[in-house]
Amino acid sequence: MIQNDLVAVFHASFHPTRGNVIDWTLRADPNFELDNLEFNALPSGLHLVEQDIVYFSKDGHQGVCAFRRVKSTEQGHRGFRLSSLGVLLAKSTRPKPWRHVAALKTLMTMLYARMELTDTLQPSEDDWEPTKVYFEEHKVKSVDLGGAGDWSGWSHELDGENRDPSNTNPTLHLPHLLRILGPSTLTLYKHVIGRKRILIYTLPPVEAACILCHVAADFCYEQQVDSRPNRLVGKSKEGISVLGMITLSDVDRLQAESRTGNGWIACTTDAIFLERPSYYDLLIDLTTSTPNKATRPTFYSSRPIPSQQASTSRGPTHRLSAIRFAWSDVKLWNELERILQLDPSACHSSSGSTCCTPGASDISDQKLKLITAWTDVWRVYEDVCLICAGLWIGSWRGNSIQSYSTSNGAENWGSVRLEGDDDLTLGTITQSEGQIRSLGAGIEGRPAPPSTSTPTNKPMKKTSGMVLGTGKASGSRKTPQSSIMTDTDQTAQSSESFAMTSEREDGQLRTTLALLQTFHAHTSFQLSTLESLLPPPNDRPNTTIYLSPKDILAFELGPFSSVDERYLEWLVEEYGSGTTVIIKRGWKDLFGIVFGYG
Known part of the structure; x- marks a missing residue:
């Protein structure tokens, strides 16, 4: 077509x-x-x-x-x-x-x-x-x-008769995005559904950052453009704006886009934007993702500076504050991680080098195990003791049937699990031989690891990251070849390569559709919960609602998380039809939720 x-x-x-x-x-x-x-x-x-x-x-x-x-x-x-x-x-x-x-x-x-x-x-x-x-x-x-330019759903776009035969659709890189960002993906997801201003800072080459802009906008695209009656509809009937690459010449355009309230996602290579946090709400610094240190991209939230703390009237009005995922994100992340682990296109073993991982000389196996098991958990800034107390009394064990499914039933929600680390820079990722970027060249870069003479036969549990901009099958096995190959051998090798490519693409497609469905189900669940707490449609303008910690738990959010509190305010602002929300956080409310009262 x-x-x-x-x-x-x-x-x-x-x-x-x-x-x-x-x-x-x-x-x-x-x-x-x-x-x-x-x-x-x-x-x-x-x-x-x-x-x-x-x-x-x-x-x-x-x-x-x-x-x-x-x-x-x-x-x-x-x-x-x-x-x-x-x-x-x-x-x-x-x-x-x-x-x-x-x-x-x-x-x-x-x-x-x-x-x-x-x-x-x-x-x-x-x-x-x-x-x-x-x-x-x-x-x-x-x-x-x-x-x-028509839209008929993800299945039609990605697997319909008019799908892109070259498989260049950025949406297919959703599994890759999740593996790169890890649980912090859900921080990005909350800013997308809240229609905030999101800026991604990167170094050349920029294709990966541009693709991340489009993929992030797809988190809630189906919900944002759905205007069917008898459902909660936002102020804007379009998806969040994807501006793509911006430069210093776009400052006026950024301010104009911000006034629309539609939200936007952009990327830039101009470091001066790091010194202008008033232009955006969330900054994702891809340059901090270094293979040698096995670190993820860093997230920063733009916070206004109180007027009494500002040195002069012409001084900065906002400052950047590091932000991480909330404890309440663990449940949804476990579901997304389970889907990634089921990806058949990445569950293979190989004796070659691992994709986007540091060499054996860079990070020891023991250090990798420590990083993969505990890095994300101990970065949670929530008060762990209070959360554990809430889990102990069972206040978080309820699992709404309207929410997304869990891997082994609702009863497993009581045992919080954040096992492993799907970071592309860690050795737990499946080995592959796909095309990669050189060290320092964006989020996929890594040094070339030394080849090993003894192949490993142990199957890998984690899924491998797909490689942006390549159509080659990853993970093809290295086999000794003679200097002369017959036509039959070449034909067999070509057929095997084609079969592996088709299998990888089919697995990638199924994984992407499953992840999109999970995000859509979670968004629909939270919006339905919000609708149950809002007054009738005719009474919503200029109305104030008060949410208690118990109401916040109904959204499967954390009552002690300031990030979740702001997220609820964004939801009400976009979908509340003029309703204002006030979250009650008095000592009585917090005491009651910790000890099971009220």
Whole structure:
């Protein structure tokens, strides 16, 4: 199916005296503005990598570009020519810019191949001919875009007849996101459903961070766009805005997006945003995820500074405070982790190197065991003694039948388990041989571990992380090969590789759909609980409701968690139709929930 959804195609490059410029473009509407897109297509630091994929947006239009760094003898370019070829899509319910990624890569290769053949430094009009043909075939031809921007559910998009055959849909990387972020994923989930402002800071290459933006927006997408009657509906009828790559030229746009109340998710390579926490509510620093130290990305919450603590009227108004997952997130995380462990595409053994894990010389086995078993648990900032007291009296043992299912029944909720660590940087992950990024190149990087001569036959329990931007099957076994292979051997090897690839993709698809269903069920459960506590629809505007610790427990949240308290306030603000919430946290209320009274 041809995607007739393009409104513009453009080429951005770095000029030695003018900086980033758009030097060629085609538009379906001549009046369509492309101002400042050259900065989104060529963000800071991209000159350090050979190629990359960048997702961005412009006035509500989603876009994507393919970046290339090509050797050049042109004067002033310092030996390299930096350029990006990108497209902008028409507005729709579910724009799919990733469907054009493969074509953009091919067009960029053809463009520079033609320039090399003609021995020219600047592309001529004839060199743009393949790009012109592609744009004419895919530009907007009707208002409904020929169904290119329709939304009919996750099963239809990921496994329907019109699914993306190249498997470049970012949603398929949801299992990878969970393995990277671990239980802190649920902190991101709460900010997404609350429609907060989320910024991801990364280093080049940026494709992984851009994909994380789209995947995070998918947590609650089904619930946010569902406008069926007889259900709790939010103020906004669209999903949270995915801005993609932003730069310093987008500051005014960020402020405008913030005023809409729809929330947004963006990523950047500009470190100066770390010093401007007033622009966002949650910061995810991917640069702190280091394979050698087996650490996850760091989460920061933007908190306003009280006026009496501010040094001057022109001083900072917000500060960053490290934030971690809450104790109440353990239950949902256990369910998500169970689904990840059932992923057949990652449950294999191999004698090769582990994917995205440090070498054996970097971290000892004993240290890995300690990290995998206890790191996340002891980072919980909640008062563990109070929570254990609540568990002891059984106040948290109730499991609502409206909530998501548990692996072994509702009775297991009393025994809290956070076993293992699905961090991609830890040795408990299944070994694989997929394509990886080099050390320091984003969230997937790791040093190449030394090869071992003795293969291990012990099956691994943890699931392996999938690798962004690769279509190769991971985990293929290394077998001794003779210097001469017959046609029969090559055919058998090709068939085996194809079968393994198909099995991995099917397992990845099933895991993704199961995870999406779990998130949707949990969101529906919490919204149904909120609806039961709200007054009738006609009485909700300008009404105040009071929630006790017992009411907070009904949401399966922690009555002592300030993060959960703010999360409930976000829910009521978005879905309460003008209702205001006040959470009672007096000593009598807390005393009653700890000792089972009230």
